[in-house]
Structures are given as structure tokens and as C-alpha cells.
Amino acid sequence: MKEYNPLLLSIGQSILAIAIGLLIGSALIAFFGYDPLKAFIMLFKGAFGGLSETLETLAYSVPFMLTAIPFAIGMQAGLFNIGAEGQMYLGAVAAVAVGGALSLPPYIHLICATVFSMVAGALWAYPAAVLKIKRGVHEVISTIMLNWIAFYLSIYLIVYHLAQPGRAERSLPILPTSRYAVLYSGSTLTTVIFVAVGFCILLHFFLKGTRIGYEMRAAGSNPDAARYAGININKVIILSFIIGGMASGLAGASQILGRPPAWALYATLGNIVNIGFDGIGVALIGRNNPIGGIFAAIFYGALLNGGRSMEYYVGVPSELVRAVNGLIVLALASPEIISIVRRKIKK
Amino acid sequence: MRNVKVKTWAKAASLIIFFAVFYLILKIFNLKPVSLLEAGLLAMTPLTFAAVGESINEKAGLVNIGIEGIFLISAVAGVFGAEVFNNGYAGLLVGLLAGAFIGLILGVVSVYLKADQIIAGMGINIFALGMVSFLLMVLWAFPGIHVFPKELMVPSFYTVIGRVSPVTVLAIITAFAGHFFLYKTVLGFRIRAAGEEPEAVDIAGVRVDRIRIFTSVLGGALAGVGGAFMPLCWFGALVKEVSAGRGFIALACVVFAGLEPLLSLVAAFIFGFSEGLAYSTAITPGVKEVVPFYFVQMIPYITTLAVVTVTIGRKRFPKAIGKPYSRE
Numbered sequence: 001m002k003e004y005n006p007l008l009l010s011i012g013q014s015i016l017a018i019a020i021g022l023l024i025g026s027a028l029i030a031f032f033g034y035d036p037l038k039a040f041i042m043l044f045k046g047a048f049g050g051l052s053e054t055l056e057t058l059a060y061s062v063p064f065m066l067t068a069i070p071f072a073i074g075m076q077a078g079l080f081n082i083g084a085e086g087q088m089y090l091g092a093v094a095a096v097a098v099g100g101a102l103s104l105p106p107y108i109h110l111i112c113a114t115v116f117s118m119v120a121g122a123l124w125a126y127p128a129a130v131l132k133i134k135r136g137v138h139e140v141i142s143t144i145m146l147n148w149i150a151f152y153l154s155i156y157l158i159v160y161h162l163a164q165p166g167r168a169e170r171s172l173p174i175l176p177t178s179r180y181a182v183l184y185s186g187s188t189l190t191t192v193i194f195v196a197v198g199f200c201i202l203l204h205f206f207l208k209g210t211r212i213g214y215e216m217r218a219a220g221s222n223p224d225a226a227r228y229a230g231i232n233i234n235k236v237i238i239l240s241f242i243i244g245g246m247a248s249g250l251a252g253a254s255q256i257l258g259r260p261p262a263w264a265l266y267a268t269l270g271n272i273v274n275i276g277f278d279g280i281g282v283a284l285i286g287r288n289n290p291i292g293g294i295f296a297a298i299f300y301g302a303l304l305n306g307g308r309s310m311e312y313y314v315g316v317p318s319e320l321v322r323a324v325n326g327l328i329v330l331a332l333a334s335p336e337i338i339s340i341v342r343r344k345i346k347k
Numbered sequence: 348m349r350n351v352k353v354k355t356w357a358k359a360a361s362l363i364i365f366f367a368v369f370y371l372i373l374k375i376f377n378l379k380p381v382s383l384l385e386a387g388l389l390a391m392t393p394l395t396f397a398a399v400g401e402s403i404n405e406k407a408g409l410v411n412i413g414i415e416g417i418f419l420i421s422a423v424a425g426v427f428g429a430e431v432f433n434n435g436y437a438g439l440l441v442g443l444l445a446g447a448f449i450g451l452i453l454g455v456v457s458v459y460l461k462a463d464q465i466i467a468g469m470g471i472n473i474f475a476l477g478m479v480s481f482l483l484m485v486l487w488a489f490p491g492i493h494v495f496p497k498e499l500m501v502p503s504f505y506t507v508i509g510r511v512s513p514v515t516v517l518a519i520i521t522a523f524a525g526h527f528f529l530y531k532t533v534l535g536f537r538i539r540a541a542g543e544e545p546e547a548v549d550i551a552g553v554r555v556d557r558i559r560i561f562t563s564v565l566g567g568a569l570a571g572v573g574g575a576f577m578p579l580c581w582f583g584a585l586v587k588e589v590s591a592g593r594g595f596i597a598l599a600c601v602v603f604a605g606l607e608p609l610l611s612l613v614a615a616f617i618f619g620f621s622e623g624l625a626y627s628t629a630i631t632p633g634v635k636e637v638v639p640f641y642f643v644q645m646i647p648y649i650t651t652l653a654v655v656t657v658t659i660g661r662k663r664f665p666k667a668i669g670k671p672y673s674r675e
Binding site: 028032080082131135136137138140141142144145146147148149152153155156159160274277278280281284317319320321322323324325326327328329330331332333334335336337340 | 412416452456459460461462463464465466467469470471472473474475476477478480481484485591592595598599602639641642644645648649651652655656659
């Protein structure tokens with residue numbers, strides 16, 4: 001068999017999985033009596049039809065670049081960290097607490113709010129790492145339970161301590177000194193996208209270029225050999241959870257400090273809910289690589305943004321996008337699919 | 348074996364602590380034990396179904412973390428089926444079929460496509476998350492919630508311990524039947540062997556792939572009944588967060604029980620009652636003014652995390668668990 005470039009092969013696998021997901025998605029669209037072709041045309045037009053649509057797609061993609069990281073870095077280190085959702089909630093609450101309730105000089109305020117939200121996300125990720133190391137509690141169970149505890153804790157904090165006076169349905173608004181600047185007037189894309197992309201690129205170099213990054217990847221690909229080589233597995237677990245928590249916290253903050261027009265967190269968490277879970281799919285489409293995650297996030301942002309115009313013009317509920325994401329994950333879980341397809345092509 | 352002793356003691360201690368706390372809370376807040384028992388029995392039912400099914404599935408060597416997704420899809424399917432056939436029991440059956448279908452998909456993906464089972468299960472969960480909202484819009488054209496006619500609810504009957512759903516009784520029977528099936532039948536023996544020594548099972552002329560597909564479908568079907576139970580026997584309405592993490596609490600039951608159906612009944616009992624406790628505490632005068640409702644709602648998740656942390660110890664799981672088996 002011919003040797004393929006591993007990068008091209010993994011990109012090919014993602015594209016194949018995306019094709020399978022979209023194909024089943026269009027079957028669902030047709031099954032419920034809509035026109036799949038028209039739906040996809042409207043989806044594409046809504047996502048990339050012009051400058052404002054494209055900017056909106058980028059704005060949608062920002063948090064997913066970040067919520068992909070906990071799962072991606074966890075997978076590289078051999079962990080299934082699905083706690084992005086809860087860590088992101090607390091990052092958003094922290095952003096409200098600093099950005100809305102405190103008053104600080106410009107820039108310093110923004111930096112403080114951003115850093116504090118990352119710390120909050122990391123703090124919420126830490127217990128799962130400790131439970132894993134000390135007691136052997138599987139991270140799938142601990143992170144999901146922490147997600148639900150975070151959900152109610154965040155609503156409590158917003159409703160009881162950080163509510164906007166007179167408007168119980170939302171938190172305090174973020175003060176102008178703590179907002180990321182809007183990049184293009186009329187769009188909801190802000191400078192927070194540079195922070196997100198920068199975080200991903202830094203993390204990529206950290207994983208590829210530093211000793212500890214190498215140790216993390218070694219621990220994931222062959223734990224026994226890594227232990228034999230003297231790599232501290234516990235350190236790897238803690239670090240991967242903390243980096244993941246920081247990324248999730250930043251994702252939550254990006255929706256509060258860097259996403260007009262709300263500049264606040266809704267008391268139902270309605271403007272951030274599910275961003276963490278969707279990040280799992282984005283991480284897998286990006287092949288668990290932070291740089292790949294940037295492109296996967298733009299793809300998913302396009303689906304979400306285009307999904308709105310699909311709903312508006314064709315009537316297909318945009319929630320279908322999330323279902324398609326799940327189908328893509330299911331297809332990506334099965335590496336055999338690509339070899340089956342390759343065999344079919346050869347015949 | 349010291350480990351086994353420690354494990355048994357930890358389990359016994361956690362049970363005693365649980366009931367002591369339980370009793371104290373009853374005393375302090377003047378809760379009515381009957382309403383608490385009713386709520387607890389309802390909450391334990393879906394957990395029991397899913398945990399028994401997943402125990403058998405994991406014994407055969409497959410891991411399904413998509414139970415949450417099966418709960419969600421079968422809840423929608425169950426309500427839809429009940430409305431089509433105008434009968435709650437028919438709804439439960441449709442939920443069972445929907446769960447079995449997802450179990451079949453997961454089984455095929457895991458066995459024949461050699462998927463990473465945890466990622467595949469997560470795919471089902473994400474798919475279901477979107478699909479529930481999508482179906483609520485497509486089928487009933489209303490976002491997030493659907494209230495169906497009260498006549499479609501599966502009726503409960505009155506006993507000395509309050510109202511009990513017949514499906515709860517069925518769940519308890521299922522746990523015993525699951526134990527009997529695993530340890531007293533030939534197929535049960537083969538299932539256990541498929542999880543421990545798939546090569547030996549294969550050499551003996553039994554198809555490992557078919558056994559695993561069967562347990563995956565069975566586990567999915569049982570989780571499907573649990574999913575349809577929630578709207579049709581318990582809530583009386585369908586919301587898009589209908590399962591609220593219970594699929595993962597069921598997984599915690601399986602871990603707690605170390606894949607024993609009868610022990611997972613005990614686990615479901617503990618977790619179910621902590622949820623019942625949350626509901627009854629929330630509506631108790633004197634409590635609801637002091638403790639914010641949001642804290643009460645955390646109780647099931649905190650309990651799950653605490654119980655798993657205290658009791659986990661060193662569990663012995665089947666040797667071939669999570670590993671695809673291929674015939675050479």
C-alpha cells in the first residue's frame with residue numbers, strides 16, 4: 001500500500017467524517033419534508049455570503065477554538081476530559097464578577113477579567129484531576145458531575161449576587177473598560193479572536209517544542225513506556241486539566257467580554273450553554289491539535305451561523321447543526337471507515 | 348484479600364452514613380417519608396434500567412457512555428409513540444425500540460468498525476443533544492418543551508408506601524432477572540467470557556461479535572425504557588434537558604456496582620433517593636426560604652461524585668473491556 005502523508009491522511013479523515021455527517025444530516029432534512037439542497041445553499045450563503053456573514057462566522061467560531069482544547073489536550077495525554085462546559089460557565093461568571101462588578105482602569109481591567117476567568121476555569125478543572133490521581137475516579141463521571149454542579153452554582157451566583165438591578169434575567173453588564181474592541185462596526189467580531197488564536201498557537205508550540213509538552217504526548221501515546229522512562233504521569237494529568245480549564249474559562253470570558261450586543265451573562269446561561277460540549281466535536285474534527293482546532297472551529301462556527309439563515313429561509317430548525325456535529329464525531333470515532341472507503345475506491 | 352475487605356467496609360460505611368444523613372434530614376426538616384419514598388422510587392427507575400443494561404454490556408466487553416443520549420432520544424420517541432398510539436405503554440415500547448436502535452448503531456460501530464467506544468458514545472450524546480431540540484421543533488413546533496395530554500401518563504397504583512409506578516416494579520424485577528441471566532444461563536456465561544477471554548470464546552465456536560451486538564442492543568433497549576419512563580411515568584412533560592445528566596449517574600451506578608446488576612440496583616436506590624431528597628427538601632416550608640433552590644438541585648450530582656469517590660477502590664473490570672476484538 002502506498003504511504004500517505006500523515007497530515008493529509010488525518011485531514012482526509014476529517015473531511016470524510018464531515019461528508020458522512022452532512023449526508024446523514026441532509027437525509028434527516030429530507031425525511032422531515034424540507035429541501036436539503038436549498039437548506040445547504042442557504043446555510044452556505046448565511047455563513048460566507050459576504051463580508052458581514054464571514055465576520056459573523058468568525059465571531060461564532062471563537063469560543064470553540066478554546067473549548068476544543070480541554071478535550072484535545074486530554075486526548076493527547078490519554079484522558080477524556082469532557083468538563084469544558086462547567087469550566088466555561090465559571091469562566092463566564094468570573095468575567096462578569098471582575099468585568100461588571102469591579103471598576104478598574106482601562107486595559108488593566110480587561111486583562112484582570114480575562115486572567116481571572118482563566119483561573120476560575122482552571123480551579124474548576126483541578127478537582128477532577130485530583131480525584132483521578134488520588135482515588136481513580138474516571139474523569140468522564142467526575143467532569144460531568146462537576147459540569148452540572150457548575151451549572152447550578154453559576155445560575156445561583158448570577159441570580160443572587162451578580163444580577164442587573166431591575167433586570168433579573170441577566171447579569172450586570174460588562175463595563176466599557178473591560179470590553180474587547182469590536183473589529184468592524186456592525187459585526188459582533190471583537191479583538192478577543194486574537195487572544196483565542198494566540199492561545200491555540202502558543203499551546204501548539206508548548207506541546208511540540210517543550211520537554212513537558214513532549215512528556216504529555218508520550219504519556220498519552222504509551223503510558224507504560226512513559227512511566228518506565230521516568231515521566232511523572234500525575235504531573236501530566238494535573239497540567240492537562242489545568243491548561244484545559246484555562247482554555248475553557250477563556251472561552252466563557254470570550255462570550256461575555258468580547259461578544260456584543262449582550263455584554264452580559266443571561267441568568268439561564270442561555271448565551272453560553274453547550275459551547276463546551278460542542279467543543280468535543282470540534283476537537284476531534286481538528287484531530288486533537290490546537291491549530292487544527294482553529295480551522296475546525298471556523299467550520300463549526302460556519303455551521304452555527306449559516307444554520308440561522310437555513311432556519312429562517314428554509315424552516316429547518318438550526319438545532320440540526322448540533323446533531324450533525326454528533327454524527328461527525330461518531331464517524332471520526334471509527335478509523336476503519338477511511339480504510340473501507342479506500343478499499344472501495346481501489347476496486 | 349485486604350482490598351476486597353476494605354472495599355466491602357467502605358461500601359457498608361457509605362450506606363450507613365447515607366441513611367444516617369437521610370434520617371437526620373428527615374428529622375430536622377420534618378419531611379414526610381412517604382412523599383420522599385415516592386420521589387426516590389421514581390428517580391431510581393431509569394437509573395436501574397440503564398445500569399443493569401450497561402452492566403451486562405460491559406461484562407461482554409463493550410463500554411457505552413452514550414446512555415445520556417439514549418435517554419434523550421427515547422424520551423422524545425416515547426412521547427411521540429404514546430401520542431401516535433394514544434397509549435402510554437405503547438410509548439414505553441417505542442422508547443425501548445429507539446434505545447435498541449441506538450444500541451445497535453453503537454454496537455456495529457464498536458464491533459465491526461472498531462471505533463473508540465468512548466468517543467462513539469460521546470458522539471451519540473452530542474447528536475442527541477441537538478436532535479432533541481430539533482425533534483421538539485419538527486414534531487411539535489415549539490422550542491424546548493412539549494406538554495402531552497395527561498391521559499397518556501402510565502398510571503401509578505397505591506400501596507402502603509405511597510404511589511408506585513408499575514414500571515418501577517418492573518425495573519426491580521429487571522435487576523434480579525439480569526443477575527439470573529448473567530450467572531445462571533449459558534448465554535450469560537458466554538457474555539462474561541466474551542469480556543474476559545474473547546479468543547477462547549471464539550475458539551469454542553461462539554461468535555464474539557454477535558454476543559457483543561446483542562448486549563449492546565439489550566443495554567440500549569433497557570436504557571430506552573428508562574428514557575421513555577421519565578416523561579411518561581414521572582414528569583408528565585418533555586423538556587429538552589429531560590435526562591439532566593442521569594445517563595452519567597447511571598454510569599456511576601455501574602462503576603459503584605462493579606458491573607453487578609444487583610449492586611447497581613443498590614446504587615440506583617442511593618442516587619435515586621438523593622434526588623428524591625432534593626425535590627422534597629426543595630418544597631419544604633422553612634427550607635425553601637433559607638437554602639436557594641439551586642443548591643438543592645446540586646444534591647444528586649454531589650452525592651454521585653461523593654459516593655463514587657468514597658467507594659471506588661480497586662474494581663476488577665473484564666480484561667477485554669473497551670477493546671475491539673477481531674478474528675484473525
